[in-house]
Amino acid sequence: MGEKLLMKGNEVIAEAAIRAGCRFYFGYPITPQTEVMHYMAKRMPEVGGTFVQAESEIAAINMVYGAASAGGRVMTTSSSPGISLMQEGISYAACAELPLVMVNIVRCGPGLGGILPAQCDYFQSVKGGGHGDYKMVVLAPCSVQELYELTVEAFNISDRYRIITMILGDGILGQMMEAVEFRDVENIQNVEKPWAVTGTGMKREHNVITSIYIDPEVLEAHNRKLQEKYRLIEENEVRVEEYNCENADVIVVAFGTVARIVKNVIKTAEKEGIKVGLIRPVTLWPFPVKTFEKYATVPKAFLTVEMNAGQMLEDVKLAVNGKNKVDFLGRMGGMVPTQKEILDKIKELIW
Amino acid sequence: MFEKRICMFTGHFGSGKTEVAANYAINMLQHHDKVAIVDLDIVNPYFRTADAREYLESKGIRVLTTIYANTNVDVPALPSEILSLFQNKEYKVVLDIGGDDLGAKVLSRYREEITQDSYEMYFVINTRRPMTATQRQIEDMICEIERSAGIKVTKLVNNTNLLEHTKAQDIIRGHEIIQRVSENLNIPIGFVSGFGQSLKEAGKELGVDTLFMDKLIRLPWD
Structure with missing residues (x-):
């Protein structure tokens, strides 16, 4: 292990993402996770990445959809009501099998709720807050060190299975400060993305990223494929x-x-x-x-x-x-x- | 260390301003009867002076926080009572300011009252924080905060720490960086703050004023 720093949970999420090779971040500020954006706004330009403060959460999740379609490592972060606004986009990305990382630093709800710690978005995260039969991998760290390690791992899991991985934390985790020790060499598992829309270069057929399947038999077959993937994850990724x-x-x-x-x-x-x-x-x-x-x-x-x-x-x-x-x-x-x-x-x- | 009437604690967010300010106020009680601490943090919604309110009040410190502190509302409100402390000069006043230039903005509202009084503007530094780890980063942040507050920093505070993982060497290494800032900007180092044994050892080696702190802002599992 390497350098030891004193960091806030929210800062560590951003730093870990950058270390994991995330070069695209789209988000909209909301307490108690805004420090992720603050940190990203400063750090992304230093590594040649893209930071956009979108006009809304709905815009942000669709920008994430775009960057993930093009094969980039991409992240968005928000808090409960913001995550609710993103649900349609999440369901689309799940159907299109896009690997992306989301963070929900939960507010206490329902409704506008408040900024203090809560875990009331468990159902929304694990039972599918959006429509349709889909799943996300949901990770729940309990320390700043684990937040760092699991954020890096979230990108690996997402790429490995072409799935959304969500980090679920509360305001204590996002706001608290603890010493964190970074690895000298990050554990990044690079996965080929032959499905990404990167331009054909006139050398291959077009790749299509979509969540629309007009023929019911084809849509059912796609659903079965998703379910098989979820069973595989249930077998391999329990922590x-x-x-x-x-x-x-x-x-x-x-x-x-x-x-x-x-x-x-x-x-x-x-x-x-x-x-x-x-x-x-x-x-x-x-x-x-x-x-x-x-x-x-x-x-x-x-x-x-x-x-x-x-x-x-x-x-x-x-x-x-x-x-x-x-x-x-x-x-x-x-x-x-x-x-x-x-x-x-x-x-x-x-x- | 405790001469000035108004002592402000500014710095990068997460540098430890609140802990330093609260412990400074407690130590001030040994020299003055009437001490007040004001939470002027308009940035951070969590882990504020209000968390230590009961303890500070039990020591006899007057605590002023916004009515919204530690509620579910995150609006940047200021405690209205603060104006009475600029009038009533019996009190020594400690001001806990929010992080970065954004947090320091609040000082510009009270600039006139402060600069007409006797004051110290401390800048708290933890060199183990990622955005204030180098001389350049620290100098940039001092500059941003001074511009935002409209008041110059008068003393630096070395609060280098990794919480319970702090070693004396961390403090000493931090001090070397902060000393270069001090020489370059011509701002003296006021004191070194920290916890227990690591500060004891570092203080001895550095030969500087020290502020031994109790951890006042606690987590639910502390």
Whole structure:
């Protein structure tokens, strides 16, 4: 590893993208992720890339569509309402199998909501916020260092499968500062893109990037192809952190920054003789179903803790498949679950 | 270190202004009875002076923040009470300013009140931040902030750190860069700020004034 710097989560997203070879960025500012744009505006010209502050989120996602069609490594970032505006473009890009990276530093909703931390866009990210049968790979980092590593990896995953990869974080992750250590040589996996619209040079047939298939049989065949790809990703790309799960009486399930709060709760619980484990899905889609099968018979229960009304909770229940009790603790509106309330809830489940 | 009546903390965003300003105010209490801190950050929506409000007030510091701080509203509002502090000269006043030239803009609103008083305009530097890592970058930013505020920087603060990963060597290396800035722009270094052992060792080697800080802005897992 190389240089160590103190950086904000949002800055690291931008720096990681540039290190990963991203040379196109289109976006529209919104708190709490605007620092990504600030940083990109300064850095992109230094590396000969393109930065555009679009006139709207809708314009931005369609610019992203264009750059991805031409084979470029491209990114956009926004926050909840902005991501909602982009949904049509996301669905088009998913159908056209365009590799691109998106970041959602979530605001608390619904509606205009607010700038404080939340995880209420889980459904929107993993269940398809736009129309049609499509999936995005969704990564949920919990530290600035992991934000750097997963942003780089997001570009590799996108290119490998021709898929949208989304980084889902909250305002704490975007705004907090931590030391981050950059690699001297970045782990960039270059993938040929013979499908890209780069000009034929009169040497090949035209490439076509489209999401329109007029013949229903052809559209169904295209859908089947997409679904096969999604099954392959479910097989190969699951990432999950298991912490203290062996011998645990209760297993807490949490992603992103909430998982860090839970880790401290686990240490406190240990001192009181309570054995608690943590399953932290790093990929929210594909969801780490097998990990839940492995620990389905944990003695007391699973406890899902989220900054929403219980969204990942549904996937946890599906994965546990009725084999055990799944309880829930959630906060909303920008409120963050405290260590004490999580510990109290665990004690309720034990006694 | 605590002579002037109005002490402003400017710098690159993320340079540690809020932590330095809050800890500076706490240390100021050893020399003066009446100390007030004003959150004038119109840039950053998160991790603000308001987070440390309870602690600062328990020490006897008067804390002024915008009514919107730490709510779901991100409008660049200013606390109206600040004007009383320009009138009531019993108080020593610490101003926590937002990052970059954008944040420093707020000072131009109070330029007259400040420059007619006795003041210090600190510029806080962490050389382990990517946009203020070199002499050139730091000098450019000082220039931008001075232009935006309409007030010249009078002292530099070396706040080089990697949080809990800081080593004395990081501070010393940062100091070398900041010393070159100091000589080139003819702005003295006011003090070095930091945490615990690393600052103790670096302070000894550099022979400078030090400000030992407690981490006041906490994360939910701290």
